[in-house]
Amino acid sequence: MKxxxxxxxxxxxxxxxxxxxxxxxxxxxxxxTSSQVEVKEESLSAKEFLDLTxxxxxxxxxxxxxxxxxxxxxxxxxxxxxxxxxxxxDEAARILVRALxxxxxxxxxxxxxxxxxxxxxFNGLSNSETISxxxxxxxxxxxxxxxxxxxxxxxxxxxxxxxxxxxGSFGYSLSPDGNYITYNAEWENRSNVFVKKMNDDxxxxxxxxxxxxxxxxxxWKDDNLLxxxxxxGDENFHIYSTTFNGNEEKxxxxxxxxxxxxxxDLQGVQDEILILMNKEDAKVFDxxxxxxxxxxxxHVAKNPGNISSWLADSNGNVRMAVVSDGVVGTILYRDSEKxxxxxxxxxxxxxxxxxxxxxxxxxxxxxxxxxxxxxxxxVKYDLEGKEEVIMSNPEVDVSGVxxxxxKDKVLYGAYVTDKVHYQFFDEDFEKLFRKIQNKLGVQExxxxxxxxxxxxxKFIVSVSSDTVYGKYYYYDSTTDELTEMATLxxxxxxxxLAEMHPISYKSRDGLTINGYLTLPKNKEAKNLPLIVNxxxxxxxxxxxxxxxxxxxxxxxxxxxxxxNFRSSSGYGKEFLEAGNKQWGLKIQDDITDGVQxxxxxxxxxxxxxxxxxxxxxxxxxxxxxxxTPDLYAxxxxxxxxxxxxxxxxxxxxxxxxxxxQLYERVGHPEKDKELLTAASxxxxxDKIKTPxxxxxxxxxxxxxxxxxxQIVEALRAKGVEVEYMLKENEGHVFQNEENxxxxxxxxxxxxxxxxxx
Numbered sequence: 001m002k003x004x005x006x007x008x009x010x011x012x013x014x015x016x017x018x019x020x021x022x023x024x025x026x027x028x029x030x031x032x033t034s035s036q037v038e039v040k041e042e043s044l045s046a047k048e049f050l051d052l053t054x055x056x057x058x059x060x061x062x063x064x065x066x067x068x069x070x071x072x073x074x075x076x077x078x079x080x081x082x083x084x085x086x087x088x089x090d091e092a093a094r095i096l097v098r099a100l101x102x103x104x105x106x107x108x109x110x111x112x113x114x115x116x117x118x119x120x121x122f123n124g125l126s127n128s129e130t131i132s133x134x135x136x137x138x139x140x141x142x143x144x145x146x147x148x149x150x151x152x153x154x155x156x157x158x159x160x161x162x163x164x165x166x167x168g169s170f171g172y173s174l175s176p177d178g179n180y181i182t183y184n185a186e187w188e189n190r191s192n193v194f195v196k197k198m199n200d201d202x203x204x205x206x207x208x209x210x211x212x213x214x215x216x217x218x219x220w221k222d223d224n225l226l227x228x229x230x231x232x233g234d235e236n237f238h239i240y241s242t243t244f245n246g247n248e249e250k251x252x253x254x255x256x257x258x259x260x261x262x263x264x265d266l267q268g269v270q271d272e273i274l275i276l277m278n279k280e281d282a283k284v285f286d287x288x289x290x291x292x293x294x295x296x297x298x299h300v301a302k303n304p305g306n307i308s309s310w311l312a313d314s315n316g317n318v319r320m321a322v323v324s325d326g327v328v329g330t331i332l333y334r335d336s337e338k339x340x341x342x343x344x345x346x347x348x349x350x351x352x353x354x355x356x357x358x359x360x361x362x363x364x365x366x367x368x369x370x371x372x373x374x375x376x377x378x379v380k381y382d383l384e385g386k387e388e389v390i391m392s393n394p395e396v397d398v399s400g401v402x403x404x405x406x407k408d409k410v411l412y413g414a415y416v417t418d419k420v421h422y423q424f425f426d427e428d429f430e431k432l433f434r435k436i437q438n439k440l441g442v443q444e445x446x447x448x449x450x451x452x453x454x455x456x457x458k459f460i461v462s463v464s465s466d467t468v469y470g471k472y473y474y475y476d477s478t479t480d481e482l483t484e485m486a487t488l489x490x491x492x493x494x495x496x497l498a499e500m501h502p503i504s505y506k507s508r509d510g511l512t513i514n515g516y517l518t519l520p521k522n523k524e525a526k527n528l529p530l531i532v533n534x535x536x537x538x539x540x541x542x543x544x545x546x547x548x549x550x551x552x553x554x555x556x557x558x559x560x561x562x563x564n565f566r567s568s569s570g571y572g573k574e575f576l577e578a579g580n581k582q583w584g585l586k587i588q589d590d591i592t593d594g595v596q597x598x599x600x601x602x603x604x605x606x607x608x609x610x611x612x613x614x615x616x617x618x619x620x621x622x623x624x625x626x627x628t629p630d631l632y633a634x635x636x637x638x639x640x641x642x643x644x645x646x647x648x649x650x651x652x653x654x655x656x657x658x659x660x661q662l663y664e665r666v667g668h669p670e671k672d673k674e675l676l677t678a679a680s681x682x683x684x685x686d687k688i689k690t691p692x693x694x695x696x697x698x699x700x701x702x703x704x705x706x707x708x709x710q711i712v713e714a715l716r717a718k719g720v721e722v723e724y725m726l727k728e729n730e731g732h733v734f735q736n737e738e739n740x741x742x743x744x745x746x747x748x749x750x751x752x753x754x755x756x757x
Contacts, residue, residue, distance in 0.1 A: 044133050047083040049092060050075070052133075056140040057099050057147060061597070062504035062512045065395055066418060074098045086130045089113065089122070096121055096143050119146050148524065154557060155496050155521045160748065163552040164740045166191060167488040172460045172472045175220050178453030181460070181474070182207075182218055182225060183486070189737050193218045193227050193242070198458075198474075207242045209249060214735055221265055221273055224292045226252075228260070233699045233731020235259060235652070239275065241292055252295040255279050259654065263287060266316040274300065274312055281305070282653035287318050301337075308657045311365075313358040314405060320344070320355055320365065326660030331355065333365075333383070345371070345385050349664075350573050352376060356401065360408040366390075368398055374572040378413050391423055397570045406454065416570065418502035419445035419544045429456075436461055436475055439482050445544070460485075466500035466518075469546045489548075496521065498554035500544055505597040507566075507590050511578065514571075515563040515594060516542055517603070518554045528559040529755040530604035532595050532624075536615030538579060538587065539665070541568040549744065556748060558610075558755070561598055565590035567665070581667050583644065584623040584679035591620055592628055608755045612636035612747070614733055615703060622681035622711065625690040634754035636693045636747050639703045639732055642711035643682040645669050650704040685714045693723040693750045695743055697730030723750060 044052075050071050060066040074095045090109035093116035097103050102119065106112050116122060121142050125135050169185040179198055184191045187206055191214035196204040208215055208227055216237060218227040228237045236259045239252045253260045255277070263274040271293045276285035280302075287301035287310055301310065301318045308329070311320035321332045321341060327349050332341035347353055348371070355367040365381045376397035378390040391398055391413040400414035404426075411429045412422045422444055424430035437447050442463050450472075451460040457477050464470040469488035475481070501517045519525050531553050535542045542562040550560045564571065565587050567579020579587050591611075598604040611624045611632050618640015625635045641647045648662060648669055655662075667676045677683055692715065696708035708724070715722045725746060727739050734740050 042133060043086045043130050044136050045084050046080045046087045046091065048133075049087040049131065049136055050083070050095065052136055053095060053099065053140060057143060059501050059503035059517055059601075062506045063514060064512075066502065066504055066514075069417070089129055089131060092116075092131055092136075092139065093121065096139070100143065100147055121146065151522055152524045154523050155555065158492070158496065158552075158555050160552065160744045161741055162489070162491055163548045163555075164737070164744050166737050167469060168490065169194070169486045170470065170472070170488055171217070172462075172485060173218070173220070173451040174453050174458060174460055176222065176454050178455070178458040181485075182220070183472075184215060184218070186737075190214050193225070195225065208240070212729075219262065219265070221271070221292050224271070226273075226292060230259075230731070232729045233697050233735060235701050235731060237261075239290070241295075250295065252290060252292065253277065253297075254295075257282065261285060263310060263318075264312040264316050267314075269316060274316060274318070276310065278654050283656040285310075285654065306657065309354075311355050311358070313362045314360050315362065319358070319362075322347075322353075322355070324657060326658045326662070327664055345381070347371070350577060352573070355381075357403050357405070360405050366401075366403055366410065368401065370397070370573050374574055376570075378410060390425070393423075397572060399570060402449070404456070406456070416541075416543060419443075421445065432459075432477060435480075436473075436482065440473070464488075464546050465494075466544060466546060467494040467497040467551075469548070492551075496555075497551050500547075500550070502544060505594065507586075507593050509586070509589075511566060511575070511590070513563060513565060513590050513594065515561065516544060517562075517598070518547075518550050518560040519603075520554050520557050520559065523557065525559070525603050527605040528603060529557065529608035529610070530559045530561060530595070530598055531610045531612050531751070532561045532563065532591060534563060534565070534591055534611070534613040534617040534620035535568070536613070536617050537569070538565070538567045538583075538616045538620075539569045539576065541570050552744060552748070553751075556752070558751070559598065559603055561594055561604075563591050563594040565594075580665050581672065581675060583619065583666060584627060584681075588620065588623050588627055591624065592631065595631060608633055610634040610636070610751055610755050612638070612751075613640065614638035615640065618703070619681070623679070625692065626681045626684040626687045629687050629689050632690045634693075634751050635690045636695070636750065637708070637711070638695045638743075639697060639700055640694075640707065641703055642680065642707050644676045644680045646704065646706055646710070650706070652701045682710055682714060685711070685718060685720070688715060688720055691721045691750075691754050693725075693747060695725040695734075695747075696727070697732060697734060698726060698728045699731045702732045 054067050054070055055061060058070055060070060090113040094109060094112040097112050097115050106115055121139055123142055124138055166186040169183045171184040173182055181196045181198060183194055185194050188211045190210050192206055192210055193208040193215050194204045194206050207225055210229060213229050215227050216229050218225060225242055227240050230237045236257060239260050241250045241252055258277055258279045261276040263276055266272050266274060272289050272291055275288050275290050277288055278285050280286055284303040284305055286303045289298040289300050306323050307321045308324045309322045310318055313319045317337050319334050323329045323332060329347040330343045331345040331353060333344035334341045345353060351371045353367055353369045353371055355365050357366045363383060367379050368376050369379045370376045377392040378398050378401055380388045380390055390410055393415045396415050396417055398413045399416045402411045404411050409426060411426045412424045414420055414422050437444060440463055446463050446465045448462045450462050459475040461473050461475055462470055469492060471487050472485040474483045474485050498518050498521045503517045504512055504514045507513050541564045553560050567576055567587055569576060595609055599606045609632050611621045613621045618637040621635050621637045621640055622642055625632050694708050694712055696705055698705050712722055712724045725743060727734060730739055734743055
């Protein structure tokens with residue numbers, strides 16, 4: 001059974017400009033808790049009322065597309081045919097009841113009006129049939145009070161340990177025959193692998209005994225269970241085999257300074273899988289056949305030095321390879337393993353082409369691609385390279401694909417605007433998905449199909465949201481039974497956690513920037529201490545969903561702003577490339593503009609702004625306190641980059657095939673020396689006056705320990721306050737439970753001391 005849950009880039013389209021036919025004065029008035037701004041008394045059109053309502057009741061202030069999607073939820077069918085006509089009181093009532101999610105059995109406008117009156121939405125207004133702009137301000141302020149329902153008392157404080165300790169059993173998957181379930185759970189403070197026989201009262205059996213490091217993942221090969229882990233965060237992952245009692249564990253790839261990647265489970269081949277290893281040359285990966293019983297490896301395909309990825313056909317024969325210098329390249333194809341590779345598709349600068357599966361008959365290749373277009377789409381190639389588009393989305397890239405080789409088709413493609421959404425290509429699978437969705441009573445964005453058996457009769461599904469860490473269920477389609485299996489961090493109660501709100505705003509040069517704002521529960525969204533949390537990558541993105549560190553900060557009374565700045569993946573090729581060679585420049589401006597947006601909304605207290613990020617987010621933290629030192633009152637740099645020159649000199653050897661891409665996206669150390677000097681915080685420590693906390697893993701292969709050492713030493717030499725936490729047994733971000741807990745306790749103490757004075 002070959003299941004392909006693949007991720008491509010994600011996100012939201014660049015729009016030009018959003019026309020909101022209300023003045024900025026009125027927008028600000030709509031975001032005040034009391035109506036002190038005088039506006040001219042005149043009737044309001046339905047279009048104006050809707051635009052003002054979206055601005056006041058949501059945080060979608062920059063994306064025309066997202067604003068219209070919200071309006072489409074409030075105005076249905078043939079309602080409000082003429083948007084230029086004056087909005088009537090009962091029509092406004094219907095919109096507002098829906099905006100508040102208070103709609104029940106109302107059918108007539110009179111019933112919506114009655115509901116609105118009971119909610120107090122029209123308190124303090126005359127009984128005029130139409131609504132003026134001044135009336136609208138009062139109505140929206142009344143609506144905001146109902147929407148928030150706040151006591152402004154906050155919620156009880158939840159311990160760092162409750163947010164950051166291991167969440168319980170997770171990562172559930174099925175054996176190919178569906179008779180066993182495997183999952184990860186804590187043993188000796190480390191995540192280990194357990195197996196449970198289905199339809200059996202026996203206790204789960206622990207099959208791994210790792211005490212130094214969490215198990216990173218596990219997989220089945222027929223009736224063999226394999227797992228992977230590294231040492232101390234060095235990211236040199238090895239494959240281990242284990243017996244069902246955990247007494248015999250064997251490192252199947254016991255090679256020092258070598259990392260292993262999985263390629264194919266070789267269905268129909270006894271005891272063997274295909275893996276990739278950089279054993280012969282640390283810079284590139286060759287293909288090996290691995291016997292999971294004995295550990296014997298057989299060389300299958302030699303990497304000449306420029307192949308970045310390989311693909312096996314449905315029979316396990318390696319017949320496709322991607323050659324790249326990091327910027328341009330070629331997809332190679334061969335008819336059999338005895339033949340030479342030949343060019344199949346050319347990859348030009350900016351192209352993203354990811355072949356992910358051969359068809360069952362090996363006559364077609366499935367891929368995600370943005371070649372010749374701005375957005376990533378799902379495509380199908382014949383053996384001549386002719387392309388057929390299977391799925392596209394006009395707004396965003398395709399973010400994931402589920403291909404099933406038994407049905408020999410793509411079951412769905414996923415895309416992300418505000419949240420995850422799906423487009424289905426198999427009617428039976430969609431019916432099953434909707435049946436499970438209805439049983440659980442959740443939105444499609446909250447439901448995931450995690451695994452299934454070969455016959456597609458037994459499923460592992462999960463539910464998660466912004467306030468639900470995760471729940472796992474087992475579903476048997478033959479009996480229509482749905483059984484709850486586990487809840488992640490059950491001690492965290494959803495009703496005590498904070499909602500994550502999708503947002504959008506305009507950058508100073510007119511780009512639409514999307515992101516998320518998490519507000520403290522039961523607190524008025526006014527003059528709050530704010531933490532802006534830039535994501536890593538930067539060629540990644542933040543998404544809607546449960547985030548323990550964001551929830552921790554919100555629980556302590558902080559508003560948390562996550563910004564998908566230019567160069568974030570998934571917003572199309574043009575948006576990503578808008579961030580090329582813009583580290584510390586326009587990328588940083590996007591982050592700064594997000595903070596200013598939160599200040600302008602009255603949400604953030606301009607004197608209590610903090611910045612915290614990991615990896616590239618750590619770089620953005622340091623860049624923030626050098627480029628805008630007066631903006632931030634506290635900063636936390638977690639495994640961040642301080643010197644772009646040393647970053648480029650210390651990348652892991654197996655990133656060498658991406659070096660030219662780094663030069664194009666970040667800058668060349670010689671050709672762009674002036675640019676990189678200006679963008680590297682280490683050369684501008686004289687501008688730093690913001691209190692800083694730095695955390696680093698000593699074994700980090702991506703952001704070398706020297707990145708943190710040099711910024712700490714330079715600042716201390718100048719007498720600037722800086723705290724430094726170094727963990728000798730960690731790599732790129734802290735994985736061990738005790739280190740996570742220590743870090744977040746220290747971070748909170750640091751932030752509180754500077755932002756809650």
